[in-house]
Amino acid sequence: xxxxxxxxxxxxxxxxxxxxKRTDAQQxxxxxPSTIRDVASKAGVSVATVSRxxxxxxxxxxxxxxxxxxxxxxxHYVVNVHAKALSGRVAGPVALVMKDITGPSLAHxxxxxxxxAADRGRLSLVCATHDDPAxxxxxxxxxxEQHAAxxxxxxxxxxxxxxxxxxxxxxxxxxxxGSRLVLVGxxxxxxxxxxxxxxxxxxxxxFQATSHLLASGHRRxxxxxxxxxxxxxxxxxxxxxxALRAHGVDHAEELDTAGTYTRASxxxxxxxALRAxxxxxxxxxxxDVVALGALAALREAGLDVPGDVSVVGFDDVPFATxxxxxxxxxxxxxxxxxxxxxxMALSRTQAPADDHVVLGTQLVIRRSVxxxxx
Amino acid sequence: xxxxxxxxxxxxxxxxxxxxKRTDAQQxxxxxPSTIRDVASKAGVSVATVSRxxxxxxxxxxxxxxxxxxxxxxxHYVVNVHAKALSGRVAGPVALVMKDITGPSLAHxxxxxxxxAADRGRLSLVCATHDDPAxxxxxxxxxxEQHAAxxxxxxxxxxxxxxxxxxxxxxxxxxxxGSRLVLVGxxxxxxxxxxxxxxxxxxxxxFQATSHLLASGHRRxxxxxxxxxxxxxxxxxxxxxxALRAHGVDHAEELDTAGTYTRASxxxxxxxALRAxxxxxxxxxxxDVVALGALAALREAGLDVPGDVSVVGFDDVPFATxxxxxxxxxxxxxxxxxxxxxxMALSRTQAPADDHVVLGTQLVIRRSVxxxxx
DNA sequence: GGGACGAAGGGAAACGTTTACTGTGCGATC
DNA sequence: GATCGCACAGTAAACGTTTCCCTTCGTCCC
Numbered sequence: 001x002x003x004x005x006x007x008x009x010x011x012x013x014x015x016x017x018x019x020x021k022r023t024d025a026q027q028x029x030x031x032x033p034s035t036i037r038d039v040a041s042k043a044g045v046s047v048a049t050v051s052r053x054x055x056x057x058x059x060x061x062x063x064x065x066x067x068x069x070x071x072x073x074x075x076h077y078v079v080n081v082h083a084k085a086l087s088g089r090v091a092g093p094v095a096l097v098m099k100d101i102t103g104p105s106l107a108h109x110x111x112x113x114x115x116x117a118a119d120r121g122r123l124s125l126v127c128a129t130h131d132d133p134a135x136x137x138x139x140x141x142x143x144x145e146q147h148a149a150x151x152x153x154x155x156x157x158x159x160x161x162x163x164x165x166x167x168x169x170x171x172x173x174x175x176x177x178g179s180r181l182v183l184v185g186x187x188x189x190x191x192x193x194x195x196x197x198x199x200x201x202x203x204x205x206x207f208q209a210t211s212h213l214l215a216s217g218h219r220r221x222x223x224x225x226x227x228x229x230x231x232x233x234x235x236x237x238x239x240x241x242x243a244l245r246a247h248g249v250d251h252a253e254e255l256d257t258a259g260t261y262t263r264a265s266x267x268x269x270x271x272x273a274l275r276a277x278x279x280x281x282x283x284x285x286x287x288d289v290v291a292l293g294a295l296a297a298l299r300e301a302g303l304d305v306p307g308d309v310s311v312v313g314f315d316d317v318p319f320a321t322x323x324x325x326x327x328x329x330x331x332x333x334x335x336x337x338x339x340x341x342x343x344m345a346l347s348r349t350q351a352p353a354d355d356h357v358v359l360g361t362q363l364v365i366r367r368s369v370x371x372x373x374x
Numbered sequence: 375x376x377x378x379x380x381x382x383x384x385x386x387x388x389x390x391x392x393x394x395k396r397t398d399a400q401q402x403x404x405x406x407p408s409t410i411r412d413v414a415s416k417a418g419v420s421v422a423t424v425s426r427x428x429x430x431x432x433x434x435x436x437x438x439x440x441x442x443x444x445x446x447x448x449x450h451y452v453v454n455v456h457a458k459a460l461s462g463r464v465a466g467p468v469a470l471v472m473k474d475i476t477g478p479s480l481a482h483x484x485x486x487x488x489x490x491a492a493d494r495g496r497l498s499l500v501c502a503t504h505d506d507p508a509x510x511x512x513x514x515x516x517x518x519e520q521h522a523a524x525x526x527x528x529x530x531x532x533x534x535x536x537x538x539x540x541x542x543x544x545x546x547x548x549x550x551x552g553s554r555l556v557l558v559g560x561x562x563x564x565x566x567x568x569x570x571x572x573x574x575x576x577x578x579x580x581f582q583a584t585s586h587l588l589a590s591g592h593r594r595x596x597x598x599x600x601x602x603x604x605x606x607x608x609x610x611x612x613x614x615x616x617a618l619r620a621h622g623v624d625h626a627e628e629l630d631t632a633g634t635y636t637r638a639s640x641x642x643x644x645x646x647a648l649r650a651x652x653x654x655x656x657x658x659x660x661x662d663v664v665a666l667g668a669l670a671a672l673r674e675a676g677l678d679v680p681g682d683v684s685v686v687g688f689d690d691v692p693f694a695t696x697x698x699x700x701x702x703x704x705x706x707x708x709x710x711x712x713x714x715x716x717x718m719a720l721s722r723t724q725a726p727a728d729d730h731v732v733l734g735t736q737l738v739i740r741r742s743v744x745x746x747x748x
Numbered sequence: 749g750g751g752a753c754g755a756a757g758g759g760a761a762a763c764g765t766t767t768a769c770t771g772t773g774c775g776a777t778c
Numbered sequence: 779g780a781t782c783g784c785a786c787a788g789t790a791a792a793c794g795t796t797t798c799c800c801t802t803c804g805t806c807c808c
Contacts, residue, residue, distance in 0.1 A: 033518075033551045035794055046758050051796060058797095059755055076547055081519045082459040083794030086763045093499070101488060102692075107481045114475060114502050123516070125467070126500045128488050142497070144407075145455045173450055177407045263696065292696045299698065318476075322637065322666045324673065324698040409764055420788050425766060432767095433785055457764030460793040 034075040042071040054079070085147065092149035092179070093123040094342055097139050099131050099155050104317040105334045109154050109184065112338025120346055122149060133166065140170050144177050150196075150345035152338075154184040156232035164189035171195040180345045184337055187231050188356065196348070197356040198341040202232050205330035205361030206239025207246075209284055209312045212328070212363055214247040217372030218282040218310060220255060222273055224266050224294060226286045228258045236286045236314060255280060259290075266293025274301050281309060281372060288313040288320050288329055295323065306370035316364055326366035333359050408449040416445035428453070459521070466523035466553070467497040468716055471513050473505050473529050478691040479708045483528050483558065486712025494720055496523060507540065514544050518551050524570075524719035526712075528558040530606035538563035545569040554719045558711055561605050562730065570722070571730040572715040576606050579704035579735030580613025581620075583658055583686045586702070586737055588621040591746030592656040592684060594629060598643050598668060600660045602632045610660045610688060629654055633664075640667025648675050655683060655746060662687040662694050662703055669697065680744035690738055700740035707733050 040047045045064060052058035053068040060068075071077070084090050094117040098106050114124045125148065129135045136153070143151045151174055157163055167189035171181040175194035182196040189195075213221050223240050226233025237256070244251050255278065259265035266285055270293065273280065283298075285291035291313035295305060303309050305325055313320060313329035320327040337359060344355060414421040419438060426432035427442040434442075445451070458464050468491040472480050488498045499522065503509045510527070517525045525548055531537055541563035545555040549568035556570040563569075587595050597614050600607025611630070618625050629652065633639035640659055644667065647654065657672075659665035665687035669679060677683050679699055687694060687703035694701040711733060718729060 033521075036796095037794080047795080048759080048797080049757060052757090055796080058757095061756065064756080076550055078515060078518045078551070080460075080794050081521070082456040083763090084796075085456040086454075086460060086765090086794080087796040088763090089796095101475075101485045102478075102481045104476075104478070104481075107476050107478075110500070111475045111502065114500060118501065123499050123520070124501070125497050126484070126488060127492065127498070128485065141452060144452045146497070147407075147455070176450055177452070292693070295698075296696065319666070319693040319696075322670065322693075323696075324669075410766095411764080421765080422767075422789080423787060426787090429766080435786065438786080454764050457793090458766075460764080460795090461766045462793090463766095 033080070034077050035080070036077070038075055039068065039071045039077050042075060043067040091120075091122055092147040093117075093125050094345070095125045095127065095139070095143040095146070095148040095151045097127050097129060097136065097143075097151065097153050100128050101126065104319075105315050105332065106154060108334035109338040112335035112340075113152060113342050114338075115335075116339040116342035120342070122342075122346070133162075137166070140173070144173060144179065147177070148179055150180045150182055150342065152182045152184050152341050152345070153186065154338075154341075155186065156226075156230050157186045158227075158229045159187050159189070159231050160229075167195070168193060180348065182341045182345045184341045185232065196341070196344050198337055198344065198359070199356070200332050200337060200359045201361045202235035203239035203242065205314060205332065205363070206236040206284075206286070207243045208239075208361070208363040209314065209328075209330050210240045210243035211247065212365070213282045213284060213310060213312060213369065214243060214249060216282075216310065216369055219249055220252065220280040221282045221284050222270070222278065222280040222294075223256050224269050224283060224285040224290050225256065225258045226261055226290075233258065233261075233286060240284060254278060261287045261290060263289045263293040263296075266290035267297045268293070270294040270297035271300070274298075274303075282369070283309060283311045285311065285313050288315040288317045288327065291327060291329070292323070306368050310369040312369060320364075321366065323368075325368045328366045328368045329364055331362045331364045333361070407454070408451050409454070410451070412449055413442065413445045413451045416449060417441040465494075465496050466521040467491075467499050468719070469499045469501065469513070469517040469520070469522040469525045471501050471503060471510065471517075471525065471527050474502050475500065478693075479689055479706065480528060482708035483712040486709035486714075487526060487716050488712075489709075490713040490716035494716070496716075496720070507536075511540070514547065518547060518553065521551070522553055524554045524556055524716065526556045526558055526715050526719070527560065528712075528715075529560065530600075530604050531560045532601075532603045533561050533563070533605050534603075541569070542567060554722065556715045556719045558715045559606065570715070570718050572711055572718065572733070573730070574706050574711060574733040575735045576609035577613035577616065579688060579706065579737070580610040580658075580660070581617045582613075582735070582737040583688065583704050584614045584617035585621065586739070587656045587658060587684060587686060587743065588617060588623060590656075590684065590743055593623055594626065594654040595656045595658050596644070596647055596652065596654040597630045598640050598657060598659040598664050599630065599632045600635050600664075607632070607635075607660060614658060628652060635661045635664060637663045637667040637670075640664035641671045642667070644668040644671035645674070648672075648677075656743070657683060657685045659685065659687050662689040662691045662701060665701055665703070666697070669701075680742050684743040686743060694738075695740065697742075699742045702740045702742045703738055705736045705738045707735070 036047050036050050040050045045068060049060065049064060050068050053060045053065050081090060094113060096110055096113050101107060101110060110126060117124045127139050129139065140151060171193045174181045180196060182198065184198045185200065188197045210221060225237045241251060257269050259269055270283065283294050285294050291311055294311055298305055298309055305311050313327045316329045316331035320329050340357060410421050410424050414424045419442060423434065423438060424442050427434045427439050455464060468487060470484055470487050475481060475484060484500060491498045501513050503513065514525060545567045548555045554570060556572065558572045559574065562571045584595060599611045602608065615625060631643050633643055644657065657668050659668050665685055668685055672679055672683055679685050687701045690703045690705035694703050714731060
C-alpha cells in the first residue's frame with residue numbers, strides 16, 4: 001500500500017470487490033471510460049473529494065485540488081452525465097421535433113432553438129417526423145424518457161379533432177414528467193392546457209401582402225394559397241380575404257386556389273390559370289417556394305415580372321432577395337420564433353397556466369411588384 | 375391489501391425505507407415522474423418483473439403482464455434513460471457539430487445524419503460552433519460526457535497545425551471513451567488515427583465544372599474561388615487549374631480570385647472584375663451562393679446569362695434550379711454525406727484503423743452555360 | 749484551559765434501472 | 779415415486795455520481 005502513512009483507516013480501494021469482466025489490468029485504461037473512483041484512487045482521496053473538487057462548491061485544500069486535477073488530466077476523466085443526472089440535477093435537453101430539417105424556414109427555427117438552448121446551457125435534440133403522427137407519438141415518448149426540459153413541435157398542421165386529442169395527451173404527459181410541450185407555428189388544441197404556444201401572425205402578414213398589391217392598383221390577384229385545413233394556409237387565406245374586403249374588392253372565386261407549399265404546386269396552378277385565360281395582374285403566393293413556381297410559369301409564358309404581372313411571396317427565405325426580380329414577401333421571424341419558444345419554455349416561472357405569444361410579421365418590399373397607376 | 379390472496383410472501387413494499395422528501399402522498403403523481411417501483415407496487419409485483427415485462431426478454435405470465443401493463447398505462451410510466459444507461463446498455467446519441475445549421479448544404483447533411491441515426495435507433499444532438507474553436511473543444515468534451523456514440527464535425531476548415539493538433543486530441547479522447555470522431559467534409563489530420571473521414575470530391579467536381587466551360591468553347595474563365603487555406607476552397611481551386619492545364623489553356627492570374635463563400639463576395643468580385651475591364655466569357659463560382667452574387671453583378675451590368683457570360687456554380691443548392699437562368703452546377707451529395715458518416719461510424723467493425731471515404735460529385739447541366747462555337 | 753467553530757475530508761445512502769442468482773411450484777420422465 | 783427441468787417470480791448487486799452526515803484537527807475567544 002502506498003498510503004502516506006498517517007492513518008490506520010484503509011485508503012480508498014482501487015476497485016470494488018465486485019467482479020470485473022476484464023482480466024488483464026493493463027486494458028482498463030483503454031476502452032472503459034475512467035470513473036470518478038479511478039480519479040480518486042489515483043489522487044489518493046475519496047470520491048467525495050473528487051466530486052467536490054470538480055464541482056467547486058466545497059472547501060478543498062490547494063494541495064488536494066492539485067492532486068485531483070492532475071489525476072483528472074492524466075486519466076482524461078469526464079463526468080458520466082447519466083450518473084450525474086441520476087443523482088444531482090442535470091439540465092435536461094431541449095427537443096426539437098419537426099417534419100423535416102432541410103426547409104429554409106424550419107432550418108432557421110432550428111438555429112434559433114439551438115442558439116437559445118446553448119445560451120442556457122442546454123443541448124438540443126433534433127428529430128424529423130416526416131409528417132408521420134405515429135413517429136411523433138414515439139418521439140414525444142422518447143423525449144419523456146430523455147427527461148427533455150421542453151419538447152418543441154414545430155410546423156403547421158391540420159388542426160382536426162385527432163390533432164387536438166394528441167396534443168392534449170402530449171401536454172399532460174410532458175407536464176406530469178416536469179417537462180413542457182411547446183407548439184411552434186401551430187394552434188393550441190384547447191385552453192387551460194399546460195402548453196406554451198409560440199405562433200406568428202399569418203393572417204396579418206397575408207393582409208399586408210394583399211393590401212400592398214391592392215394599394216398598388218391591382219384588382220385581380222391570383223391567390224396561390226396553402227392546403228385548405230392546414231392552419232397556416234387557412235390563416236393566410238383569411239388575411240388575404242380580409243384585405244380584399246377592406247379594400248372593397250370583390251372576391252373572385254376562381255382566383256382563390258389551394259394547394260401544397262411546393263414549387264411544383266405554384267408552377268402548375270399559375271400555368272393552369274394562364275391556360276384557362278384567367279385575368280389577373282398580380283399573384284400572391286402563400287409561400288416563397290410557391291412563388292418560385294409561379295415565377296417559372298410566368299416566365300415560361302413570356303410574361304415579365306413585375307412588368308406584366310406582380311408577385312408577392314410569404315416567408316422571406318434567404319434566396320428571395322436573389323431572385324429575378326427580387327421578391328417582395330412577408331418576413332416571418334423564424335429564428336426569433338425558435339429562440340422565443342425555448343426562452344418561454346425554460347424561463348417559465350411557476351405559472352402553471354398556458355401561455356401564448358404571437359410574433360409579428362412584416363412586409364418586405366422589393367422589386368416584384370409594380371404600381372399599376374403609373 | 376388487495377393481494378389476490380394466493381401467497382403468504384409479503385408483497386413488494388410500496389416505497390423504500392429511506393426518507394421521502396414529499397410528505398403528502400397525493401402529490402406524488404403530480405410532479406415527480408413515476409418510477410419502476412411505483413409500477414411494481416401498483417401491479418403487486420417486484421421491480422424485476424416489471425423490468426422484464428417491459429423488456430420482453432424473459433417469460434412472464436399473461437396475467438402478470440396484463441397487470442403490469444395496466445399499471446404502466448395508468449401511471450404514464452416511461453423508463454428513465456439515465457438509470458437505464460447506467461445499468462444496461464443504451465445506444466448513445468450521435469452528435470453533430472457544425473458551424474451553423476441554416477446553410478442549405480449543412481442542413482442537408484444534418485437531415486442525412488438525423489435520418490440515418492433515427493433508422494439505427496439513435497437520437498441526434500445538434501450543436502453550432504459559429505466557427506469558434508473553443509466552443510468546439512467544449513462540445514467535444516460535452517459529447518464525451520453524454521456518451522455520444524459518434525461525434526461528427528462537419529464543414530470545411532483551414533487545415534493548419536493547430537487544427538491537426540486539435541483533431542488528434544479529439545480523436546484520441548473520443549476513442550478512449552469508446553466513441554468515434556468523424557470528420558465530414560474536412561481533411562484527416564494525420565494517418566493511423568482512430569478517426570473516420572467522409573469527404574467529397576471537391577477537386578474532381580471543380581475539374582468537371584471548368585472542363586465543361588472549356589469544352590463549350592470558353593477560354594477566359596473568371597474563377598471566384600473560396601478562401602485560400604480553406605480545405606474545400608483550395609481543392610476546388612486545384613480542380614479548376616487541373617482542368618485549365620488539361621485543356622491547354624493558360625492560367626491567367628488576374629482571373630483567379632479568392633474570397634469568402636458569400637453572396638456579397640461573389641457580387642463584389644464580379645463587379646470589380648467588370649469595372650477593371652477584365653475580359654472573360656464565363657464565371658466559375660466555387661459555391662452557388664457566390665454564383666448568386668455573380669449573377670446579380672452581371673445583371674446589373676446589363677449582361678445576359680448565358681447570352682453574354684456563362685456561369686457555373688458548386689453545391690447544387692435547392693434554389694439553383696429556380697434561378698434565372700437555372701444554374702449549371704456541381705452536385706454534392708450532402709445528405710448522403712451525412713448518412714454515410716453515421717453509417718460508417720456506427721457499423722464500424724472492430725477494425726481499429728482509420729477509414730476514409732470520398733463521395734463523388736457530379737456536374738448538373740442546366741441553362742447558365744452557352745456553347746461559344748454556336 | 750475548554751468549548752465553539754470552521755476547514756477539510758471520508759463513509760455511505762440515494763438516484764432508477766437491469767440482471768445474475770435464488771428459489772418455488774409443477775408437469776414430465778424414468 | 780423420486781428427480782429433472784422449466785416457467786415464473788423475487789432479492790440484491792452493480793452502474794457512477796452527489797450530498798448528507800460524521801469525524802478530525804487546528805484556532806480563536808472568553
